[in-house]
Amino acid sequence: MTQTTYDLLVIGGGINGAGVAADAAGRGLSVALVEADDLASATSSWSSKLIHGGLRYLEHYEFRLVREALGEREVLLKVAPHLVTPLRFRMPHHKGLRPAWMIRIGLFMYDHLSKRTTIEGSKSIRFDPAGPIRPEYVRGFEYSDCRADDARLVVMNAKLAEHKGAEVLTRHTVTRARREQGLWTVTIQPENGNMFTVQARSLVNAGGPWVRKVLDSFDNVRIDKTVRLVKGSHIVVPRIHDEEQAYILQNSDGRIVFVLPYLEDYSLIGTTDVDYSGDPRTPEIDDDEINYLIAITKDYFRCDLTPGDIVWTYSGVRPLMQGEREDDEDASRVTRDYHFEVEDEHGKAPLLSIFGGKLTTYRKLSQAAVSALKPWFPGMSEPWTDQAVLPGGENMTHPQPYAEELCRRYPFLTPKTARRLAFSYGRRAELWLDDAQQEADLGERFGALYAAEVTYLMEEEWAQTVEDVIWRRTKAGIDMSRQDRERLVTFMAAQSGAGSERGPASRLASA
Ligand SMILES: Cc1cc2nc3c(=O)[nH]c(=O)nc-3n(C[C@H](O)[C@H](O)[C@H](O)COP(=O)(O)OP(=O)(O)OC[C@H]3O[C@@H](n4cnc5c(N)ncnc54)[C@H](O)[C@@H]3O)c2cc1C
CATH class of the missing domain: 1.10.8.870 (Alpha-glycerophosphate oxidase, cap domain)
Known part of the structure; x- marks a missing residue:
């Protein structure tokens, strides 16, 4: 590291840490981003890779989150045109599940909750009886969201941070932090090398599934909030249909599963929601999840998918914001919104910890997190990332x-x-x-x-x-x-x- 004291040290190089580092560096703070492993080595590369409003969250009245996420589709299409592209989704209507009127209301809200400039609206469709969907599904709906390269979105945010002067350190773990004379002293353990310390005027804890563990390694912090860890898995199989659209399939348990065209030759099918207590570094798909994903796919598609067709699987752990009354709540219903805890000591050395969040909302989250530090850095400049094209996306619309x-x-x-x-x-x-x-x-x-x-x-x-x-x-x-x-x-x-x-x-x- 080139400095002994940074304005801000960000812990965690997932999408939220990289986003915060870029935002803060662009607003004039001296920033270090410290990641224990590789950038995007945890949840941020194991997502469903969608930049989406989250149609399903409307059922849980998450209007704030859905509005923000819908709006971010337009912003990210503009600032990351190489990594975020529009995708049409088809939903077969299942007579025994959500009624058509309810889906129509949901899609109407989806189309209108936030301003759309480029994204196409929704419509009703009829399925071709000779198409890939089973003939019992006659009607359905089509709407728009976006897909993204999640891991590359993280790396390009780190790159943007670097362009703005931030230092990015991978394979360095923050093992301890304590306040001394109004500054943070942060102990860092390199993967190969000797432990050292640096100082920072403020810290952002973007540890994702480790956010609590990071807090527990600090001296004298008063935050007792935690995250609920929920595993989600995906399977990748040779492409099961030739259409360019993705499918969103309703299941009888109230959940939905996506079948996404992936890397030209494959279908990406996911995801699941399973409470998780293991090491967030090494979650793995289990047989129940594989059977669940295959069964729902075969309920809708004419295909003979078997576990033997799977070419790759991956699992990730969602660090979900744990509400007080959500202990017994079904994992798929826990909010995907985010929350910050901010504390300081006698007006100095603030610590902001991030709980929850979506890939889709990382930019807004990052902007809000950095703005929340403004009382300690009154000279910081205004938010800027809604116009900041990520490296590689210059002069491009698609x-x-x-x-x-x-x-x-x-x-x-x-x-x-x-x-x-x-x-x-x-x-x-x-x-x-x-x-x-x-x-x-x-x-x-x-x-x-x-x-x-x-x-x-x-x-x-x-x-x-x-x-x-x-x-x-x-x-x-x-x-x-x-x-x-x-x-x-x-x-x-x-x-x-x-x-x-x-x-x-x-x-x-x-x-
Ligand atoms: C199965 C699944 C599907 C999903 N699908 C979508 C989707 O389609 N769309 C969407 O918008 N969102 C989706 N999400 C949610 C999204 O992926 C997460 O909200 C997001 O990636 C969380 O990012 P993060 O930066 O908070 O955490 P992470 O990506 O986990 O980053 C945290 C980082 O902190 C590092 N770290 C931890 N401790 C330390 C330490 N002591 N020192 C230094 N570094 C440390 C870790 O190594 C890690 O890299 C999905 C999540 C899952 C699991």
């Missing part, structure tokens, strides 16, 4: 035309690769495609990945391990052979020893 531009400029790229690059990196792809004339100029291949791409990820996006590269910066892990993975391990080991003097990404420093 990644598809940019993918076509990439194909013209780099004719050796297949249209599929160009789409992958446009939807992952946006214009930052050019930083490592650079002046390549032929595929060989990008170096060795590791499955879908190029050596130049991996070097860029290591030098510019904090990737240190193969997991960082193939499961968070990209999803190349799904199709990667064991041999390619082993070669990638060797390549990355050689790169980390080689320093930043060589490789295409070294040119980024001056870009």
Whole structure:
């Protein structure tokens, strides 16, 4: 770390920590973002990857949350056009479940609770009897939300924070913090190296599922709030239908399950809600969740899905805000809204802890969190992130035309690769495609990945391990052979020893 005292030290490099770091750095604070593992290594890469209002939350009268989330779809489409794209959802009408009038009212509210400028409204539909949905489902509804690359949204927020002067430290754990003479003294344990301390005028605890654990490691804090940990799992299978829309399926337990087109060749099916008491670092899908997700899919789709079709699964832990009366509440009904606890000592050294939140609302949450620190930093500037395009999204409204531009400029790229690059990196792809004339100029291949791409990820996006590269910066892990993975391990080991003097990404420093 380059400073001994920061205005703000943010604990946790998930979407909320990265969002807070970017917001605060842009408002003039000196900021350090400290993440125990990799950026987005926890809940923020295990989501359903939707930027959505949350149609289901209307049933629980969560109008504030839904309005804010609906509005954020428009903002994020604008500021992260490469990572957030519109998606139509189809809901088959199930005669035994919610009545059609109720769904129509819900969709009407969804269309009107917040201002829509680009997002299409909802409508009633009839299913093609020869389509992928079982013939007993004749009618249904269609509406809009957005999908996102959750992990890359985190990394690009960290990048934005860095562009605004923040320091981003991954694989460093905050192990203790105490107030001394009006400042926080924070103890940090690097993954490899010796413990050290830094000082900060304020702290934001964005520890997600660890928010309570982080508080427990601090001296003399008076907050007793906690989070309810609820596991959610997804399965990924070869694509079960060819339509471009996603499906939202109602289940008889009142829950809904999404079937989302994923990475061109797959369907992503999820999620579940299971109370969780294990280590938030290592949640895993269980057989009941697999059977639940397969059963509901087969209730609606003409397909013979079996557990043997699953190519990948992932599970994450939601850090849900625990209300006083919610102990016995069904996990799927617990609010997805967020809450801050702020405390200071004699007007100095504030600590703001984040409870709850959604990927969708991270920007508003971050803005509100930083604004809540204004009494301690009266000189901070006004909120700014609603107009701040995330790195890679410059001069773009949708990644598809940019993918076509990439194909013209780099004719050796297949249209599929160009789409992958446009939807992952946006214009930052050019930083490592650079002046390549032929595929060989990008170096060795590791499955879908190029050596130049991996070097860029290591030098510019904090990737240190193969997991960082193939499961968070990209999803190349799904199709990667064991041999390619082993070669990638060797390549990355050689790169980390080689320093930043060589490789295409070294040119980024001056870009
Ligand atoms: C199954 C599932 C599906 C979901 N789907 C959606 C969706 O489609 N749309 C949506 O909007 N939301 C969705 N969510 C919710 C969303 O993913 C979460 O609200 C969000 O990712 C939480 O982010 P976070 O930054 O608070 O937590 P995290 O991403 O968990 O980040 C916390 C970070 O803190 C770090 N940390 C912890 N302790 C320390 C320490 N002592 N020192 C340093 N670092 C530390 C951790 O390593 C971690 O990286 C879903 C959640 C789940 C589980």
